[in-house]
Amino acid sequence: MNYKVYVNGKSTNICTAKVFPMPYNEVQEVEYTSFQMSQPVDLRIESEALLENVIIRPLSLGLEYTYREHEIVIHLERAAKFSVEINGTYYNNLLVFAEAMQYEEFDKYAGNVMYFERGIHTVDILTINKDNTIVYLEEGAFLNGKIDLDHCNNVTICGYGTISMEKYPLEVRNIYHRCVDAMHCTKVCIKDITITDSNDWSLRIFGCEDVLIDNVKIFGCRGNSDGIDICGSRNVLVQNVFTRVWDDSLVVKAFNTGDLENVTFKDSILWNDFARPIEVGVELRAEKVSNVRFENIDIIHSPTGYPLMGIHHGDRAEISDIHFENIRIENAPGAQLFDIRIRDSFWNRDKEKGNIKDIYFKNIHYIGNPGSDLLLSRSRLQGLSEASAIHNIFFENINILGKIAGNERECGLSVMEYVENVVFCSDEQTERMNLLETGIEILDDFVLTDNGSYKGRVRVNINNTGEKDQLTAFWLQISPAHMGAYKREAERLAIKAGERKCFDYDVSLPPGKYVIAIQSHDANVSYAWKFLQLDWILWEGRELEKATELEFINYYNIRTKGLKATICKGELVLQSDILKDEKNSLVLYTAQPVERREEEVVFSVEETDFGVVPAVISGKHELEPAPQLRCPLEITLVFKNEPKVKEIKKIVLDGGGNGIISIPLTDLGLTTETKHFWMEIEAKTEEVSKYRYPYTMFHSVTPTTSAHMFANVVITTDTVMNR
Incomplete structure (x- = not known):
């Protein structure tokens, strides 16, 4: 301890x-x-x-x-x-x-009471289907299992004991899921208990009415370990709760159990290790979802860049009268404050798509750590069609690090298609933000050099659109992390009101895909980014000694000697010291190129999961940051088009020998005439086996299922390149 x-x-x-x-x-x-x-x-x-x-x-x-x-x-x-x-x-x-202090005169011997004394109890699945039942967990009581409330009325679960599913592995989730599950009940009270390690959602209210959840503490460490999910229920009050979960904390959904109405979450503390603190969606299968309130809530940690307050819709419901008021946000670097979007996804079932209207954000305070570690990601409003649109979004007193964001630009809000009537108002007593608009442009195209890297020049433009002179600092950030050579130190500048300044950077990068971004601790600096793709050129017939050696580098800046590659007589020839050790191996992933489709993921790397850089998708008109998403698995589920290639061919190359291996192109799913393909290479070494993500040359985090980070490989000859 x-x-x-x-x-x-x-x-x-x-x-x-x-x-x-x-x-x-x-x-x-x-x-x-x-x-x-x-x-x-x-x-x-x-x-x-x-x-x-x-x-x-x-x-x-x-x-x-x-x-x-x-x-x-x-x-x-x-x-x-x-x-x-x-x-x-x-x-x-x-x-x-x-x-x-409570429960001083509790009658544990009453006939309608299920009393669990201090100590460990295994209940597996405890089903309550009788009215007027009380389940009491004495302080120090620890229940292994789950509690189901099924079609019953006037039921209470209470006490300072704990319910846990730590003994139930993922493999039995189809039976042992949702630690506390109230289904089709009325007059339910769940208070004071602690829930830990649920195998799926921690506490679900499903098709219920007249529910009180009070002073519940929830810990979750698994995927889908949501805190509290209110699904298709009415007249629900959730108050005084604490959540530290891996997935979403407070969630509103609907699953054809009637309209969801009159749901309030208030006076609570949220900590999300991965996903969203406050979420309406994704499943919203009802006629209406209305009068939902999130009030007086502290988000103390949300470190991965997910939306802090989101409404994500792809079913038939009309969503209206949703209020977010007196929300205080502490450690949430790189997060989206707001994300409201109508789109189809893996989780949606209705063919008809609903709409969103009358949404209110009032007294939202982004406090930071305190202060900003990373700039906030751009918030977003995006409808689907004229029939499935977003109407009437009101922002009042949006306070970012002590200053009011009084319009869309100052709030970092992208208002996209099928959105009408976005209104900002504020307390005039509070100082307004002094926005520094930024942009990135490629001044000199990136050119391949003799050492196999690309060199180019990048310009950062900063324009002081405010009414005050300002002292600030920013830095250039290129993701994936630790790649290439460029000035990483912060640039300090004094910039007058109305003044524009430019800063040029010489950048050297190996082949791969990158996001070049502006970062700052100053919330007045707007976030800007640029996507860059640099091809990996393989010269047919070139000797290995003359080939360029590419390094393996991961998010933790662990580096190994990489490999050299060439094409010879219809074979891919690789040379790597990694292959000299029989304990090591390389895994090749190859795919035939396909045309990029709308909303397809173009870029996501390990630090995307950590809130450092957004995923990038192919938008309707241009590349754009992926909304609502950080997790590669979720990107796959939401956009429903991964893998975006017909097949990802996987070849394992075992270590041992002299470190040189030749593989026929046909074994890679290619032909001897192939001049263009996609490839990723994974290094399996003992040094990196403890890390969550694979150790890949081009930074794919799910290379077996998703090809979007594969290198764009071009086979050519010295003669062609010299032309």
Whole structure:
């Protein structure tokens, strides 16, 4: 344990739960403590690590605390939930759940009570189908399994105990899924419990009415480990909850169980290790989804660039009267504030597509870490057609790092097709943003040099569109990370109101696909990017000694000697020191080129998952950042056109020998006449086996299913190139 906790001098328990934090190489454990209080208390926390600094989130609590060396002292006036984070990171944090005193006179022997005492219980699937039932989990009770509420009325699940599905692997998800599942019930109360490690959604309300979810704590570490999903239900109140989940936290959906109406989420704290904190969609199969409110919510961590408040629609429902009010956002580098979009996807079933109208965002505060680690991604509004459009979107008091974004440009909002009546208003007492518009252009085309890399010149344009002179800084960022040579240091500048400045960069890059972007800690600087594709030229008949050697480099800047390649007599010839070790292997992935289709993914790399750079898709008119998406799997599911080639051919080359291997082009699914194909190469070495993503030369994260990052290979001759 990293911590010991004392409440008014008395030691309290430390528990653990599984979480899956970025960069997703391993599941980890987070420590938390829970205790009850009926009056102010002093909390003393002993830390194993020496304390250099401490931050307590959410910042809105404004808790009083002091710290020195290995001790933190916090004064609590009232019950609260918060994260104690030390030494500039949220890893190895401590979560504190100070609970209000309850259950003093609970009758555990009543006939309608299912009472679980302190200790471990295995229930597998506990089905409640009788009215007026109470399931009570005493503090310290730990249930292995799940609870289903099925067609019953006036049912309560309560107590300070825990329900967990940690013993139920993914393989049994078809039976053991959704830790707490209320189906077609009325008058349901779920309060005070803790849910950990659910195998699928943690808590689902499905086709229910008159539901209260209060003071529930949820930890999730698996894909699809949503926090709370309200599906096709009515008159639901979710309040005082805490979530730390890998997938979405608070979700609204509908699955043909009637209209969804009168749903409120409020007074809650959200932490998303991967996906979205607040989401309406994707499945919205009802006639109407209306009167949904998200109020007084703190998003303390959302580090992967996903939309913080999203409405994603592809079914028949009319979505209306959705309110986001008093939302405070802390550590969410590179995120989209808002994303509202109507599109078909893997999850949608209705042929008829609905519309979205009357959406309200009020008092939205982007606080940052505090401050901005990365620029926010552009927000987006995008309809599907005249019949499936977006109408009446209201933004009031959108505060970004203490300044008001008073229009679409200042908010970084892209208003796309089939969107009508976007309105901004604000409190005139707050200072407006002083927008610095930026752009990137390729001044000199990238030219292949004798050493096999490309050289070109990139220009960054900055235009001060505001009314004030400004001191700022920015830097050029090229993804994938650690590739090529260019000036990476920040550029500091003073720029007067109305002034325009240019900065030129000499850039050298190996073959591959890249996004060149502008980054800054200053939210007044607008985000800009440019996609670049550089072909891999293979000279037919060239000797290996004269071929260019390309390096393997991954997100962690682990580098190995790469390989040389040439074409000789209808064979691909490779030379690599990696192949000299019999423990190593190379995997070749090849595909025939196809025409790019609308909304097809063009670019996504490992740091896309980490919020550093957006995925890029082929938009209706031009390339654009992919909306709502960071995960390569989700990109595949949403756009439904991966792999975008007829076949991805996979060849495994085992190590051992002199490190030179020849492979007939026909074994790669090519012909001897082929002059153009796509290829990716994966290096399997012991050094990188512990990492989540494959170690690929051109940075594909799912090369077996998706070819969008494959190198564009051109076979030519010295004679042709010299012409």
